[in-house]
Amino acid sequence: MSQEVKSLSQNHEYLPFVRTSISEQTIADVVECLRSGWIATGPKVQLLEQSLQDYLKAPHAQLVTSATAGLHLALLALDVGPGDEVITTPMTFVATLNVIALCGAKPVLIDVEPGTYNIDVKQIEAKITSQTKVIMPVHFAGLPVDLDPLYALAKKYNLRVIEDAAHAIGSEYKGKKIGSFGDIQVFSFHPAKNMTTGEGGCITSHDNTFADKIGRMRFHGIDRDAWNRYSKGGSQHFDVVLPGYKCNMSDLQASIGLDQLAQLDAGNQKRQTLVNRYYEQFQGWEEIILPQKPAYEHFNSWHIFAPLINTAKCGLSRDEFMAKMKEHNIGTGLHYPAVHSFSYYQEAYGYKIGDFPAAEHIGNHVTSLPLFPSMTQQDQNRVITAMQYIFNKR
Known part of the structure; x- marks a missing residue:
């Protein structure tokens, strides 16, 4: 590292690739919840829902x-x-496939579009069999999958759709928010996501029978909410209608989520502004390949900004680039290795390297640059300057 670069890195604190924004209002809401005497599932959860x-x-x-x-x-x-x-899709966090395996079902993988990293909808129909029950697309980085042709296939073959919308809270497809239409969507409120409840998630659906079943399955199969049983007007008697799980959110978590939701649109707009500047600043750079934007109308919530490192042009592997960014006191992320490259999915389902070349290429070259609502232009300048040094553009 040159003395100039070393001086630059020493003059700045470590810049992570993501930083959760927690407002004073969020802190006040959590304190209020703690003082209320009700921190388990209760009225705050109902209000956030x-x-x-x-x-x-x-x-x-x-x-x-x-x-x-x-x-x-x-x-x-x-x-x-x-x-x-x-x-x-193989281009997702491993949880998407893990839950399929945990149900005893088989994950059938479809390669992705090289530019968007989303499942290639055009390849789906050829993989539908008499055993196919569900299509589970992933809105990668917040970019909506092309849903019209996907839902047309689901209707044609009488399949259900579960959209993995972990990245996509606030994203829109053809003017409609993800979650406002379709079948089933699942959002994540992990601390790294666009809004958080500490840990947590949300299932949206358009099927009363399905929603009724989820309501029981998430809390022991009991036929009524816990807080209704323990409130003054509630009854201690209940029935168990199926063997359920323990997946209910607490009021303490919902207290975080209420203010986070109120700030979500402003945060997503800030992400869009930062991403637009990345695109402007990296215009014409051969060392990285920027994510492509599809032609259909959409709004991307930009959970992450994940270009590919063009190793042939910059002479560095993705991992070497990430290490050099760390030398500049700047963090990056790896989202994600292609899931079929993991040993379990090769051993359990016979997947192998070479099966999904687009996903493999992305998984070997992708890196997430810093992106979060409280990121300043000065922070972003640090990222861009560091990359100029790394790619010998200064």
Whole structure:
């Protein structure tokens, strides 16, 4: 490292690739909840669910402990099990496939579009069999999958759709928010996401019977909410209508989420501004390949900004680039290795390297640059300047 670069890195604190924004209002709401004497599932959860229904224009919004739990419950509520197949993508966090495996079903993978990293909808129909029960697309980085042709296939073959919308709270497809239409969507409120509840997730749906089942499955199969049983007007008697799980969100978490939801649109607009500047600043750079924007109308919530490192042009591997960014006191992320490259999915389902070349190329070259609502232009300048040094553009 040159003395100039070393001096630059020493003069700045470490800049992470993501930083959660927690406002004073959020802190006050949590304190209020703690002082209320009710921190388990209760009125705050109900209020956040109603607020999400209003924001997403979804008839049902049901909070759970994580998006992973939400995906798992959704599959189980659709009776997905051994002998069934679920079509999904290898370019996702491993939780998407793990829940399919945990149900005893087979994840059937479709390669992705090289530019958007989203499932290639044009390849889906060829993989549909008599065992196919669900299509599970992933809105990668917040970019909506092309849903019209996907839902047309689902209708043609009488399949259910569970949209993995972990990245996509606030995203829109053809003027409609993800969650406001379609079948089932599952959002994540992990601390790294565009809004958080500490940990948590939400299932939105448009099927009363499905939502009814989720309501029981997320809390032991009990036929009524816990807070109704313990409130003054509630009854201690209840029935268990199915063997359920323990995936209910707490009021303490919902207290964080209420203010986070109120700040979501402003945060997503700030992300869009930062991403636009990345595109402007990197215009003409051969060392990186920027994500492509599809032709259909959409709004991307930009959970992450994840270009590819063009190793042939810059002479560095993705991992070497990430290490050099760390030398500049700047963090990056790796989202994601292609899931079929993991040993379990090769051993359990026979997947191998070479099966999904577009996903593999992305997984070997992708890196997430710093992006979060409280990121300043000075922070972003640091990122761009560091990359200029790394790629010998200064």
